Amino acid sequence: MKRNWLITLVLLTVLVGFTGLVGAQGGPPGNHPGHGQWGGPPAGPMGGGxxxxxxxxxxxxxxxxxxxDEQIEQxxxxxxxxxxxxxxxxxxxxxxGEAWREANDPAVFDEAAARQFAESQAALRADMMTQHMQTRAAVLSILTPEQRENLEQIRADRRGNCGEGGHPKGRRGKRPH
Incomplete structure (x- = not known):
């Protein structure tokens, strides 16, 4: 059982994409206490709803x-x-992000400053995404071809069970107008 949890945590970290690290940047200027990073519900005990x-x-x-066990260690x-x-x-x-919010009045728009901030954030996000892709490739290279094939099939099955917007069918699909 302990082995299954360890495997789960390792694969979850890789396949979900280090979402906790990407989310560590904080929300936009409109973030409110008691809400999640982007104004949604607060994060649950497992790091999100x-x-x-x-x-x-x-x-x-x-x-x-x-x-x-050897693959897990690797x-x-x-x-x-x-x-x-x-x-x-x-x-x-x-x-x-915090420095930007502290230094800038949201009611006053400075395009040059906004572009500079956006470009610096984009560069950091690109570095983070590249590191994540490299890490994911390294982890997937540990798996055998059969394991990668099974993993891809599981992921495809999971995508097939989703409706519009990536949510499970019947939960948050297309809403009537």
Whole structure:
């Protein structure tokens, strides 16, 4: 059981895409206390409203992948090596966002300053995305071709169970006008 949880956490971190690190930057100027990062509901105990369901899904998925203890150790090493850089990038995004909000009146628009801020944020996001892609590729290279094929099938099945907007069918599909 402990092995399944470990596998789940490792794969969840990789496949969900380090969402906690990307989300570490804070919300936009309209962020309000008691709400989530982008004004939605507060984050749940698993790091967000949908993350608990993803965790359960990943737990079921790991049984189909038959990941070995050696693979788990290799994946953990890859993630540990990537973590410091990703955390640093997330912290830079958050710090820049806070500095921007403190230094700028939202009622006054300075296009040059806004463009400079947007470009610096975009560069950090590109670095973070590139690091994530590199980490994901390294983790996937640990899996056997059969495991990667099973993983892709599981992901395809999951996408097939989603309606418009990426939500499970029947939950938040297209709304009537």
């Amino acid at each position: 949908g993350d608990f369901h993803r965790l359960l899904h990943m737990l079921r998925m790991t049984n189909n992948l038959d990941v070995t 994946i953990e090493g890859i993630l540990e090596n990537a973590r410091p850089q990703l955390e640093a990038l997330g912290e830079q995004l958050r710090t820049q």
